[in-house]
Amino acid sequence: MTTIETNTNGYVVGSTLERVLKAGHFAVTGELGPPQSADGDEIREKAALLKGLVDGVNITDNQTAIVRMSSIGAGTIVVQEGLEPIIQMTCRDRNRLAIQSDLLGAYALGMRNLLCLSGDHQKFGNHPTAKNVFDMDSVQLVKMVTDMRDECIFQCGDALKGQEPRFFIGAASAPFADPIDFRPYRLAKKINAGADFIQTQLVYDVEAFDRFMEKVRELGLHEKTYILAGVGPLKSPGMARYMKNNVPGILVPDEIIERMTAAGKPWADIKKDELTREDKRARSKVWRDEGIQVCIDLIQQLREIKGVAGVHIMAIEWEKAVKPIVEGAGLYPRPTVKEPVTQ
Amino acid sequence: MIIAERKPLDEIKTLVDDAQKVLVVGCGTCVTVCFAGGSREAQITAASLRMSTKLDGNGKNVGDVTVQRQCEWEYLDEIKDQVEDADMVLSLGCGIGVQAIAEHFPESWVVPGLNTTFLGIPSEQGVWEERCAACGDCILGLTGGICPIARCSKSLLNGPCGGSEAGHCEIDPDVPCAWQLIYDRLSSKDKLHVILDLQPPKNWSTSRDGGPRKIVREDLRLKAEEA
Numbered sequence: 001m002t003t004i005e006t007n008t009n010g011y012v013v014g015s016t017l018e019r020v021l022k023a024g025h026f027a028v029t030g031e032l033g034p035p036q037s038a039d040g041d042e043i044r045e046k047a048a049l050l051k052g053l054v055d056g057v058n059i060t061d062n063q064t065a066i067v068r069m070s071s072i073g074a075g076t077i078v079v080q081e082g083l084e085p086i087i088q089m090t091c092r093d094r095n096r097l098a099i100q101s102d103l104l105g106a107y108a109l110g111m112r113n114l115l116c117l118s119g120d121h122q123k124f125g126n127h128p129t130a131k132n133v134f135d136m137d138s139v140q141l142v143k144m145v146t147d148m149r150d151e152c153i154f155q156c157g158d159a160l161k162g163q164e165p166r167f168f169i170g171a172a173s174a175p176f177a178d179p180i181d182f183r184p185y186r187l188a189k190k191i192n193a194g195a196d197f198i199q200t201q202l203v204y205d206v207e208a209f210d211r212f213m214e215k216v217r218e219l220g221l222h223e224k225t226y227i228l229a230g231v232g233p234l235k236s237p238g239m240a241r242y243m244k245n246n247v248p249g250i251l252v253p254d255e256i257i258e259r260m261t262a263a264g265k266p267w268a269d270i271k272k273d274e275l276t277r278e279d280k281r282a283r284s285k286v287w288r289d290e291g292i293q294v295c296i297d298l299i300q301q302l303r304e305i306k307g308v309a310g311v312h313i314m315a316i317e318w319e320k321a322v323k324p325i326v327e328g329a330g331l332y333p334r335p336t337v338k339e340p341v342t343q
Numbered sequence: 344m345i346i347a348e349r350k351p352l353d354e355i356k357t358l359v360d361d362a363q364k365v366l367v368v369g370c371g372t373c374v375t376v377c378f379a380g381g382s383r384e385a386q387i388t389a390a391s392l393r394m395s396t397k398l399d400g401n402g403k404n405v406g407d408v409t410v411q412r413q414c415e416w417e418y419l420d421e422i423k424d425q426v427e428d429a430d431m432v433l434s435l436g437c438g439i440g441v442q443a444i445a446e447h448f449p450e451s452w453v454v455p456g457l458n459t460t461f462l463g464i465p466s467e468q469g470v471w472e473e474r475c476a477a478c479g480d481c482i483l484g485l486t487g488g489i490c491p492i493a494r495c496s497k498s499l500l501n502g503p504c505g506g507s508e509a510g511h512c513e514i515d516p517d518v519p520c521a522w523q524l525i526y527d528r529l530s531s532k533d534k535l536h537v538i539l540d541l542q543p544p545k546n547w548s549t550s551r552d553g554g555p556r557k558i559v560r561e562d563l564r565l566k567a568e569e570a
């Protein structure tokens with residue numbers, strides 16, 4: 001039997017994200033939503049807004065069950081643009097055959113990071129009458145790709161016949177979803193399955209996140225994986241309230257809603273139908289600036305929490321916000337970690 | 344048991360449009376218990392069809408009969424003459440009953456009057472809920488007697504997704520999250536360790552994914568031959 005030798009210079013994979021994390025830098029990842037079209041230029045434009053600001057960029061996989069350009073297709077363009085994609089892969093649309101074959105292709109196309117997700121239910125997407133797959137769940141997916149990389153086997157146990165796909169493997173964590181006491185344990189399952197890094201759901205309530213991290217540290221999980229806390233800029237007080245009330249697993253403290261509301265104070269006494277377009281534009285600008293500032297403040301607080309190895313900035317359809325956030329948080333320029341010289 | 348719901352009358356009318364003499368066949372088992380296709384529903388459906396087609400100016404001759412179980416040949420034998428006498432059978436059995444009639448009376452034409460919806464339970468008066476997806480490899484022993492295949496919207500095996508909130512599933516506030524139920528039950532029994540181990544991908548070959556399923560019990564077959 002031949003064993004395949006892959007020179008990774010001591011890294012599992014050697015992706016930028018892995019190198020930055022292993023070197024102990026506070027990592028920054030971003031997110032890019034592919035278009036609902038076959039327009040590659042849209043990816044190029046968004047990639048340009050993120051280039052140099054993040055260590056990796058998540059490419060969503062039919063996010064919210066709405067058909068978009070495939071994550072691997074868009075990721076290929078992102079690679080060409082000189083950014084490192086983090087391919088998202090959900091269990092909703094593909095069975096184990098399709099997932100494995102797509103990932104072989106993704107590796108061959110130059111992708112090195114992967115985020116394993118269950119996937120949003122199709123009910124809320126634009127094809128609610130579709131059949132879902134869910135052949136596996138996200139934990140099993142992590143294990144499958146870890147085995148492909150480390151054991152060079154397919155899920156069925158057969159050996160790969162050649163180069164194995166080597167991904168820096170990520171998984172998601174929803175610290176505030178129910179049953180909340182089980183969340184650190186579910187995270188542990190993902191880590192035991194092989195997750196090299198974790199990206200969390202959006203954090204606005206730092207205190208609650210700190211409690212979650214306390215349990216994570218108690219279980220020693222932060223030493224077995226890299227945890228990137230999810231953050232995202234708010235566009236308005238309405239958006240903050242919507243997330244608080246309608247999005248499962250997201251806690252938005254009242255202080256943040258109040259901060260956003262206070263930013264729009266100059267317009268608060270004007271009746272809704274008396275607001276001019278200029279008023280609305282100016283108010284939106286002020287709200288957005290405040291949203292970016294809130295995000296920067298959150299990053300600074302999260303950075304202080306032991307076991308937080310970086311942040312994942314979710315500014316989907318608002319990629320322009322990433323620059324001021326990364327700069328404002330003092331995370332620019334991004335470090336370059338050279339590959340160690342091989343002996 | 345098998346839970347079903349009657350199709351809307353308009354759809355039934357379209358299905359039986361070609362026939363002049365229609366026999367509505369109810370079933371005395373599962374669909375009687377869920378008030379979808381028992382003798383009462385068969386009578387009501389027959390009467391509604393008679394009335395409605397009459398109003399349309401094309402009154403049909405619609406009769407009804409109910410057998411104890413549409414899914415067993417011996418009960419179907421009892422209605423042979425009535426079936427053969429009708430232009431069309433409207434079965435108020437589950438999908439199995441409809442197919443049993445088609446198979447048993449190849450000369451006749453049968454259409455479904457019900458939508459067979461799931462394997463479940465009357466959780467309270469007038470409410471039925473799904474409980475089992477007949478996956479062919481029962482794992483209830485690992486999940487405290489609550490099925491994540493049928494009751495988790497994503498059939499997850501390693502715990503709740505991030506959409507679980509206040510006990511309900513992300514797809515609908517009226518749908519309980521199966522994993523919250525499993526978690527609550529296991530923690531109340533001090534058995535949470537059961538769900539901390541990684542569950543490997545399920546073998547779906549015992550499920551519908553393995554193709555149509557069949558069970559042969561040689562022990563029972565032999566006995567039948569001896570008899």
Ligand code: SF4
Pocket residue numbers: 474475476477478479480481482483490491492493
């Ligand atoms: S595990 Fe399979 S057989 Fe058991 S209740 Fe669930 S679907 Fe039915």
Ligand code: SF4
Pocket residue numbers: 494495496497498499502503504505506507508511512513514519520521522523
């Ligand atoms: S919310 Fe609960 S029931 Fe719904 S898909 Fe997630 S784990 Fe399954």
